[in-house]
Amino acid sequence: MAVSTNVLTMEDDPVVRETIAAYLIDEGYSVTQAESGLQGLALIKEKNIDAILLDWRLPDISGGEVLSRLAKMNPTIPVIVVSGTDEVEEVIEALQRGAWDYLRKPLKNMDILIEAIVRNLNRARMMKEAALEGEHLKELVRSRTEELERANALLRREAKERQEYAAALKESEARFRQLVETVREAFFVRNAITKEFIYVSPAATELFGLTPDQLALDSGLLLELLHPDDRNDAVDRMLKIYINQTPDNFEYRFIVGKVKALKWIGFRIFPVKDANGVVYRHVGVAEDITERKHAHDALCASLREKDILFKEVHHRVKNNLQLVSSLLSLQAQRILNLEDRERFLDSQRRIQSMTLVHEELYRTDDLSCIDFSYYVEQLARRIEQAFLATVPVDLEMNLEKIYLSVDTAMPCGLILNELISNVYKHAFIGKERGRLFLSTGLQDGQLILKVVDDGVGFPKDFDIAQSDSLGMQVVNELVEQLSAKLTISVDNGTEFKLSFSDASLCLLP
Template structure:
């Protein structure tokens, strides 16, 4: 059954009409109770009352409404309804009459919620399986690495395992988190960098400075960006810091508050200055010995920097290298998942 009731309100006489089905939706027998506006609002869920009241007030000013809200019946049962309403105005442009319909959509909404829960469970299970499969691949690489003693080859295995770990961590966060298709990237970066410092067993006097805003990213952006951070932090940990000093790696993740200032964020002559508007910036910097001027980071033999360039292009972002008292990689990007 459709469970649709209708109502009318003669504003001039303050007479109200409810159909029998509408009484039933609100948990009453026909004509059981006098219909008033206060009675109607008392049936609306307390958290929805202001929303419903504002919609009706706007309708009296000429804006029809089409809303969903919750009812609390006398027996405590909660129902979800869909209501549409409209105002008729007289020749003086004053509100003369209102009319509308109310449909009980409780079962429909509960079915939607149940299906959404099933889908969420299914997707989370997929993330869990992908994470486990990536960990198996990492374990296989570890076993394969035992066949070698050459430090360069062993380092290549380790770097590959860290790249796999950066992807596995994203799937783990999505499996554990409240959302199935986006993750809070700042929290992810905190865990990723902690894992990298642990992986390289840092005993040097290197501190980590994180300035991370709460930003949710989809999978298509988060995975490449995670690998990018993995490569840049790994590069700093391995190559940037001689012994005997205090060193620092800094990572910032920011939302560009005003898209009109995009060009001001980049230097006037930079590679990013003429690009399209971006939503976010990511900076990975260190105060180490820096990358020599003669090295072109966009055309290098370093697999890590090659990956960084490829992945920035994949997410349709923009990359700058700033050589100021160390190394600073500055990236502007959007969430291509949306």
């Protein structure tokens, strides 16, 4: 007997209940005991019960009531009534309410009980198998019917789609032919193996001076029309297309017509693969791009002329500024008052910082942006040369490669000119040597410029907006012009930190 077979005994007499349970356990059954009908019904909901031994007379509800409730809960569980009476009315009622068998107590031979349990369990198993088989057959019939219905629907849909596809294909082919035969571009299809033209649109006549039939009969006629200087390159290009089996664009010169007119013709060629991935066709489009080429060449020539003009303008501005700078230098030499002479020299250095911008623009190919790191280095070196006679200064630089527009580079250069000149003039008074550090870089979407020295430092309460120094006033005005922020730190020297949005950067490599 399988250990999983669980028998529920509903018996209020504990001696009878324990006796039956002990015997069933000895026979290999699992036993669940209930001393009342309601307790037994609750256990049926909680546990997996395979068979029930039901006393007809229970202390709470009758065996008949238990059978009625079981019929609603689980009618497939075998119920064997074990009663102390053999009245015909009770037997008939028990069977009518759903009892599977009826045994009378006391059970003198327990084998009768085992036989009844085995018999009714087999009956229950056969009933379940029959029900499952019936459900299985119903499911098979239903599934097969649905499959047939789906197959029929699919066949009807495919038949309709084939008809619609054939009609659409016919219409599409007509529209395609109408399209390729009316556009000015020549459309062609070429066999990838034989290199012969399978189809050439009528536009080829106007484009090459050859009819589609002529090209279909002799595909080598196109090669004869190629400009001699382009012929070898065209042959190599076509070989690469057949070898690489990838789309390609190219343009060549052709000499066509009776007047031997020179045309620039652009080609776009695409490989077409079969179901196995093998290229068996080349589809292409050819168009006359002569006017476009002429317009492009004219535009390039115009741009070159404008570049030369702009470079000449910057060169002349630089020369004029240099002339003004030289005049200020000469005038400064005539001034005996040292303070007045220094004002002239300050103005000269400001002009030189602007001159450097135009010099950098003249030196580079891009006339809208300058290499600001190179500009800062050159500016710092020139100011260093101007103050060689003062205290020796160790000039250090850490300049990130940055490109700025002219409108931004000019005020930045003037600010740096004032700050660096101020360091050389005032930072190292009374010191034997000094250090000046310059840096440029990007940080968190901001362009950062720093001028740091280890000199005597500004007063801690220094306010650049209230300064009466012309140089500091120039710096303050230019900072506002750039919508920038200038912070001054005074600690073992002075640090000027200028920061503003990196939106002023030029998008150059």
